[in-house]
Amino acid sequence: MLVLFGIVATLVLTGVSLAAVALLGPGVIDGSSGPGAGFRSRAGCSTPALAGTVVNVTATDMGGPMMGGGRGMGGMRLSADRAVVQHGEVSFLVTNAGRLAHEMVILPLPGSQTAGSRVTGGDGKIDETGSLGEASATCASGAGQGILPGAAGWVTVTLSPGRYELVCNLPGHYAAGMYAQITVT
Numbered sequence: 460m461l462v463l464f465g466i467v468a469t470l471v472l473t474g475v476s477l478a479a480v481a482l483l484g485p486g487v488i489d490g491s492s493g494p495g496a497g498f499r500s501r502a503g504c505s506t507p508a509l510a511g512t513v514v515n516v517t518a519t520d521m522g523g524p525m526m527g528g529g530r531g532m533g534g535m536r537l538s539a540d541r542a543v544v545q546h547g548e549v550s551f552l553v554t555n556a557g558r559l560a561h562e563m564v565i566l567p568l569p570g571s572q573t574a575g576s577r578v579t580g581g582d583g584k585i586d587e588t589g590s591l592g593e594a595s596a597t598c599a600s601g602a603g604q605g606i607l608p609g610a611a612g613w614v615t616v617t618l619s620p621g622r623y624e625l626v627c628n629l630p631g632h633y634a635a636g637m638y639a640q641i642t643v644t
């Protein structure tokens with residue numbers, strides 16, 4: 460009887476814990492600091508017709524309790540739906556499918572440098588010198604305060620043949636894996 464009671468109690472407690480995680484999880488996540496904190500809007504954006512070749516970029520993150528404090532951030536990705544683009548006018552439509560604010564900055568890759576090899580500074584960011592443009596505004600073109608979760612941002616640039624790196628340069632995000640490489644032919 461005692462054994463049975465113990466099993467039942469364990470099951471009840473487990474159930475309570477899971478329910479607590481399910482209920483409190485999102486609240487804890489949204490209580491974080493940083494760009495987009497407190498915004499839970501999943502409203503999409505009506506994007507305009509974009510000029511030139513359109514590259515769809517998706518920003519994702521795992522969310523979860525690890526994201527606070529800028530430490531232990533993993534599982535963040537920036538992915539493009541094409542790795543090769545013809546030179547000329549190129550539009551990047553960046554959709555934030557994550558739970559944090561993100562952005563996309565276009566940087567040329569010098570020499571044989573590969574994406575993801577830039578050094579992060581003490582502020583958690585990489586050097587953006589030489590940026591050719593960025594999509595970091597919510598439901599708008601160009602630079603802004605970050606693309607909020609569920610929203611999109613976009614930018615149109617003219618690219619010469621070469622290799623480029625798309626990065627999210629919010630603190631810690633590049634080091635957490637937010638970069639993608641594209642080749643312009």
Ligand SMILES: [Cu+2]
Nearest residue numbers: 561562627632
């Ligand atoms: Cu990011």
